[in-house]
Amino acid sequence: MKPMKLVMVGNGMAGVRTLEELLKIAPDLYEITVFGAEPHANYNRILLSPVLAGEMTLQDIMLNDVDWYRENGIRLHLGKQVTKLDRRLRKAYAEDGTCESYDRLLLATGSNPVILPIPGKDLEGVVSYRDIHDTNRMIEAAGHHRHAVVIGGGLLGLEAANGLAQRGMDVTVVHLAEWLMERQLDRAAARMLQRSLERRGLKFLLPKQTQELVGENGRVAKVRFADGDEIPAELVVMAVGIRPNTALAESCGLLCNRGIVVSDTLQTYDPRIYAVGECASHRGTAYGLVAPLFEMAKVCANHLALLGFGRYQGSVTSTKLKVTGIDLFSAGNFTGNEQSEEIVLHDAVGGVYKKLVIENNQIVGSVMYGDTADGAWYFQLMRDGQAIGEIRDHLMFGQNHLGNAGHLGQSKAANMPDDMEVCGCNGVCKGTIVTAIKEKGLFTLEDVRKHTKASSSCGSCTGLVEQILASTVGGAYTPQASADKPVCGCTDLTHEEVRKAIKEQRLLSIPATMKFLSWGNPNGCASCRPALNYYLLCAWPHEAQDDPQSRFINERAHANIQKDGTFSVVPRMFGGVTSAGDLRRIADVVDKYRIPTIKVTGGQRIDLLGVQKEDLPKVWADLDMPSGHAYAKALRTVKTCVGSEWCRFGVQDSTRMGIDLEQAFWKMYAPHKVKMAVSGCPRNCAESGIKDVGVIGVDSGWEIYVGGNGGIKTEVAQFLVKVKTPEEVLEYAGAFVQLYREEARYLDRTVHFIQRVGLDYVKKRVADDAEGRRALYQRLLYALQGEKDPWRERSRQASDSREFETIEI
Amino acid sequence: MTQWTKVALLDDIPRLGARVVHGRQGNIAVFRTAEDQVFAVEDKCPHKGGPLSQGIVFGDKVACPLHGWTIGLGDGCADAPDEGCARTVPVKLENGVVFMEL
Numbered sequence: 001m002k003p004m005k006l007v008m009v010g011n012g013m014a015g016v017r018t019l020e021e022l023l024k025i026a027p028d029l030y031e032i033t034v035f036g037a038e039p040h041a042n043y044n045r046i047l048l049s050p051v052l053a054g055e056m057t058l059q060d061i062m063l064n065d066v067d068w069y070r071e072n073g074i075r076l077h078l079g080k081q082v083t084k085l086d087r088r089l090r091k092a093y094a095e096d097g098t099c100e101s102y103d104r105l106l107l108a109t110g111s112n113p114v115i116l117p118i119p120g121k122d123l124e125g126v127v128s129y130r131d132i133h134d135t136n137r138m139i140e141a142a143g144h145h146r147h148a149v150v151i152g153g154g155l156l157g158l159e160a161a162n163g164l165a166q167r168g169m170d171v172t173v174v175h176l177a178e179w180l181m182e183r184q185l186d187r188a189a190a191r192m193l194q195r196s197l198e199r200r201g202l203k204f205l206l207p208k209q210t211q212e213l214v215g216e217n218g219r220v221a222k223v224r225f226a227d228g229d230e231i232p233a234e235l236v237v238m239a240v241g242i243r244p245n246t247a248l249a250e251s252c253g254l255l256c257n258r259g260i261v262v263s264d265t266l267q268t269y270d271p272r273i274y275a276v277g278e279c280a281s282h283r284g285t286a287y288g289l290v291a292p293l294f295e296m297a298k299v300c301a302n303h304l305a306l307l308g309f310g311r312y313q314g315s316v317t318s319t320k321l322k323v324t325g326i327d328l329f330s331a332g333n334f335t336g337n338e339q340s341e342e343i344v345l346h347d348a349v350g351g352v353y354k355k356l357v358i359e360n361n362q363i364v365g366s367v368m369y370g371d372t373a374d375g376a377w378y379f380q381l382m383r384d385g386q387a388i389g390e391i392r393d394h395l396m397f398g399q400n401h402l403g404n405a406g407h408l409g410q411s412k413a414a415n416m417p418d419d420m421e422v423c424g425c426n427g428v429c430k431g432t433i434v435t436a437i438k439e440k441g442l443f444t445l446e447d448v449r450k451h452t453k454a455s456s457s458c459g460s461c462t463g464l465v466e467q468i469l470a471s472t473v474g475g476a477y478t479p480q481a482s483a484d485k486p487v488c489g490c491t492d493l494t495h496e497e498v499r500k501a502i503k504e505q506r507l508l509s510i511p512a513t514m515k516f517l518s519w520g521n522p523n524g525c526a527s528c529r530p531a532l533n534y535y536l537l538c539a540w541p542h543e544a545q546d547d548p549q550s551r552f553i554n555e556r557a558h559a560n561i562q563k564d565g566t567f568s569v570v571p572r573m574f575g576g577v578t579s580a581g582d583l584r585r586i587a588d589v590v591d592k593y594r595i596p597t598i599k600v601t602g603g604q605r606i607d608l609l610g611v612q613k614e615d616l617p618k619v620w621a622d623l624d625m626p627s628g629h630a631y632a633k634a635l636r637t638v639k640t641c642v643g644s645e646w647c648r649f650g651v652q653d654s655t656r657m658g659i660d661l662e663q664a665f666w667k668m669y670a671p672h673k674v675k676m677a678v679s680g681c682p683r684n685c686a687e688s689g690i691k692d693v694g695v696i697g698v699d700s701g702w703e704i705y706v707g708g709n710g711g712i713k714t715e716v717a718q719f720l721v722k723v724k725t726p727e728e729v730l731e732y733a734g735a736f737v738q739l740y741r742e743e744a745r746y747l748d749r750t751v752h753f754i755q756r757v758g759l760d761y762v763k764k765r766v767a768d769d770a771e772g773r774r775a776l777y778q779r780l781l782y783a784l785q786g787e788k789d790p791w792r793e794r795s796r797q798a799s800d801s802r803e804f805e806t807i808e809i
Numbered sequence: 810m811t812q813w814t815k816v817a818l819l820d821d822i823p824r825l826g827a828r829v830v831h832g833r834q835g836n837i838a839v840f841r842t843a844e845d846q847v848f849a850v851e852d853k854c855p856h857k858g859g860p861l862s863q864g865i866v867f868g869d870k871v872a873c874p875l876h877g878w879t880i881g882l883g884d885g886c887a888d889a890p891d892e893g894c895a896r897t898v899p900v901k902l903e904n905g906v907v908f909m910e911l
Contacts, residue, residue: 526865526872549825553863
C-alpha cells in the first residue's frame with residue numbers, strides 16, 4: 001500500500017512532538033512533509049530566555065536539527081510560509097509557489113505576539129519576544145544601546161527584562177495591571193517578586209498605560225504614557241500577550257474562535273485537518289504552555305496512527321518563572337471564591353510566601369514564592385483530586401523529605417550548588433542534571449532518568465530531580481497525575497484498569513490478558529510482565545497460570561542474584577529463632593559448597609553469599625530448611641524481640657506471636673516485599689515502627705501499626721488498631737496485607753499504598769468493617785492454602801532443572 | 810571455515826528464556842524468543858558484566874538482571890541512551906536443533 005501523505009504547517013515544538021510520537025507508533029504510515037516559516041529547524045522555545053541572558057546559544061537549544069528530518073525521511077521546507085490551503089483538492093501552497101498535496105494536514109502554526117496599536121509601533125528598535133530572530137535583535141540592541149523598556153509584566157516580559165538587565169541594559173518594566181503576573185500570582189506574591197527583581201536593578205512602573213512610542217531618526221527614543229510621563233528607550237520589547245495564529249485556517253473557512261477549534265481528538269471541523277499547540281482552541285481554551293501541547297501531541301499522533309483511542313480532555317497547568325535565583329510557582333485557581341478556604345504562610349522578611357486554596361477538601365490552586373520545593377507535590381495532589389483532610393494540619397509544611405538518605409538531608413534543590421551530589425546511588429550532581437535537561441531537551445522525569453541515571457535506582461532523590469526539572473524547563477514540566485499513570489509503555493491502561501479487566505473477564509494468563517487488552521508489544525516488557533503475573537495470581541489463586549519467565553531472576557531461581565552473577569541463600573528462621581541442628585547443617589553446607597561469606601542479616605536470619613547457580617538445588621536439599629523468600633516480593637521476615645518469656649520488661653510473648661505470624665503468612669507473594677515485626681513491650685526493641693506491619697505488645701493486648709518503612713525513605717508506621725488476643729492480631733494483620741495485595745500497584749510498598757488511598761480507608765476496611773475484614777482474611781488464607789515451599793519442591797523433584805544447568809561444549 | 814557446533818535442542822531452552830553455554834570462549838547466552846527465534850550473545854552486559862542469560866526476555870530484547878539495561882539480542886547493543894555492545898555469536902536453528910558457530 002502506498003503511504004498516505006501528511007503535511008505539517010508550522011515547525012515548532014508541538015508539531016514536531018506530534019511527529020515524534022507518530023513515528024514511534026506508526027513509522028511507515030505516512031510520507032511526511034513539513035513547512036516551517038523560520039529558517040531554523042525545531043528549537044526549544046522555552047529556553048530563549050537563557051539565550052537572551054547569555055547563558056546558552058541557539059546551538060544548545062536545538063531539539064531536532066536538519067539531520068533528524070532527513071534520518072526520518074521527512075521532507076523539510078524551511079523559510080517557506082504556507083499562505084493558501086485548498087481543502088477540496090487537498091493542497092497546501094507556500095508563498096514561493098511550492099505546492100504539496102495531502103491526505104492529512106496538521107496545523108501547528110503557533111501564535112503571534114500581540115502588538116499594541118499605538119503610534120510608533122513600527123519604529124526601529126521596537127520588537128516582540130517570540131522567536132530566535134527577536135532574541136537576536138534584542139541581543140544586538142543590548143550591545144549598542146542603554147535604555148530598554150519592556151511593556152508587559154507577565155511571564156515572558158519579566159524573563160525578557162531579566163535577560164536584558166543581565167546584558168547590562170537599564171531596564172524598566174511597564175505594566176498595565178496593578179501587580180506583576182496578575183494571571184498567575186496574587187498581590188502578595190507579586191509584591192515579593194517585584195521587590196526581589198528591584199534588588200537586581202530592574203525598575204517598574206505600574207499600573208501604567210503606554211500611549212506612544214516617540215522616535216528620533218527612525219529609531220525609538222522615548223516611551224510616553226497616558227499620564228504624560230516620558231522615559232528614554234532605545235529598545236522597546238512588547239510582551240503583552242500572544243494570539244493564536246489562525247490566519248491560514250480562517251482563510252480556508254475552518255471554524256476559529258480565539259484559536260482553531262478542535263475536538264478531543266484534535267481534529268478541526270474538516271476531519272482531515274488536525275491542529276495542535278498554541279494555535280488550537282480546545283473546549284474554549286488555547287494553551288500557551290508546553291506541557292498541554294505535549295499532551296495534545298500524544299493524542300493527535302495516536303489518532304493519526306489510526307489507533308483511535310485516546311482523547312485529549314484539557315490540561316491543568318502550572319507556572320514557574322525561569323529567572324535564576326527566583327523561586328516562584330503557581331497553579332490552578334489561586335484567587336479562590338466564596339466556597340473556598342485558604343491556608344497561607346507569609347514571612348515577608350524571610351522571603352517566603354505560600355498559599356493553598358482548598359475547596360471540598362481538595363487543593364484547587366496554589367501560589368508559592370521563595371520556597372517552591374513542594375510545588376510539584378501540591379500540583380500532583382491537585383491533579384489527582386486527593387482528599388487532604390488527614391494531612392491538612394501539616395500540609396503547609398510540605399511533603400516530609402526528612403527521612404531521605406543519600407543527599408545530605410537536602411530537600412531544596414535551589415539551595416544546592418552545581419557540584420553537589422543529588423543522586424547518591426549513581427553519583428549524579430545537580431550541574432550534570434541541569435546540563436542534560438538543557439542540552440538534550442528533556443521534559444519528563446523519565447527522560448532525565450534515562451539520560452543521567454539520576455533517581456533511577458532507589459528513587460529517594462526523585463523529589464529533588466523533579467524540582468531541578470521544574471526550575472529548568474519552567475511551565476513545561478508537569479508531574480504526571482499518578483491516578484492515570486499507565487502500567488508501562490506497552491499500554492495506556494492504568495494498573496487499576498488492568499486489574500479490573502483481569503477480575504471481570506476472568507483472565508487467567510498473560511497472553512490472554514495482553515490479547516484482551518490489546519497490549520502494544522506482543523510479549524510486553526520487563527516492567528509489565530512481572531506486574532501482570534502478580535495481578536493474575538492475586539486475582540485467581542490456584543487457577544491463574546504462573547509464568548516463571550515473567551518473574552525477575554530472583555523469583556525464578558529462588559535466590560538473590562549478586563553483582564558477580566552468583567546467588568545468595570537465606571533460609572527461613574521463624575521469628576528469628578534457630579536451633580543447634582539448623583546451625584550445624586548451615587555450617588556443613590558452607591564447608592561442602594565452599595560458600596565464601598556468611599552474614600547475619602538485619603532480619604534476624606543468616607545469609608549465605610556467593611553460591612553458584614547450579615549448586616542451589618543441592619544447597620537447599622542439604623540445608624533442609626524452608627525458603628526465606630529473601631529474594632521475592634513476598635513476606636520476608638517477622639522480626640521479634642525476646643518478649644515476656646525471658647525479658648524482665650516484656651509484657652507479651654512477642655517471640656511466639658512473631659513465629660505464629662510468620663508461619664501463617666510465609667509463602668505469601670505481594671506487590672512488593674513485606675516486612676513485619678513484633679515487640680513484647682512499648683520499648684519496641686524489634687523496631688515495629690518501621691515495618692509494613694508492626695505489632696507492639698502492651699499489658700492489655702496488642703497495638704498494630706501499618707505502613708512503616710526503614711528503607712529509602714524512613715517512614716514511621718501509623719497506628720491502625722488495638723486488639724486483645726493473638727488470634728485477632730493474625731486476623732487484622734492478615735486482612736491488612738490482603739487489602740494491600742488486592743489493591744496496591746505492583747512495586748508499591750504498603751506506605752505508598754496507604755499514602756494513595758488514605759489511612760482512613762484502610763481503617764474502614766480493616767478495623768471498622770468486621771465482615772469485610774473476615775472476608776479479606778479468608779481470601780488470604782485461601783490463596784496460601786497448599787502453597788508449596790519452592791526450595792523443597794525444587795530440591796526434591798527438580799521439575800525444571802534446566803533453569804540451573806549450564807550446557808558444556 | 811565456519812564450524813557449526815550443535816549446542817542444544819530448541820526444546821531445551823525455555824520460551825522467552827535462555828540457557829548458558831559454557832565453552833572455550835567463556836559463557837554464551839542462547840536466547841529463545843516467543844516466536845522461537847534463537848540468538849546467541851556473550852553472557853556479559855556491556856554495563857557491569859551482568860549475566861544477560863538471567864534477564865527477562867521480551868520481543869527481541871533482554872533486560873539485564875543487575876541494573877535493567879535493555880540489550881538487543883540481534884546486535885548485542887544497549888538501547889539508547891545507554892551505550893555499549895555485548896559480542897554476538899552466529900547461531901542457527903535447523904529441525905529443532907540449535908547450532909552455534911565456534
